Amino acid sequence: MEFYEKHKDQRDRFEILAFHDARAKSFEELDEKLKPIIRDKWGGKSLPFPILLDASGDTIRKLGIHSFPTVILINPEGKLVKGGGEAMLEEELKKPAGE
Structure with missing residues (x-):
């Protein structure tokens, strides 16, 4: 999330998509798995980008x-x-767009 916020002015050059592994079969199951992570690691904030199953x-x-x-x-x-x-993402975003 820090990377996403730090580079918000470059959002036309990238998108973050989070893939969850195949252990979560539904979004309900994923929500349950993410509850402790959201609470303990992300300070209670949801991710600002999509999580795909x-x-x-x-x-x-x-x-x-x-x-x-x-x-x-x-x-x-x-x-x-x-x-x-x-x-690697930091280095790629330092390059001029389209390079």
């Missing part, structure tokens, strides 16, 4: 996600730019 695991596999959390960068055209950590 991938019940089959197909999307996670296609994106090459092997562990959580994982960061990938998708450009405004919807193309996968790069995968890595938050430091």
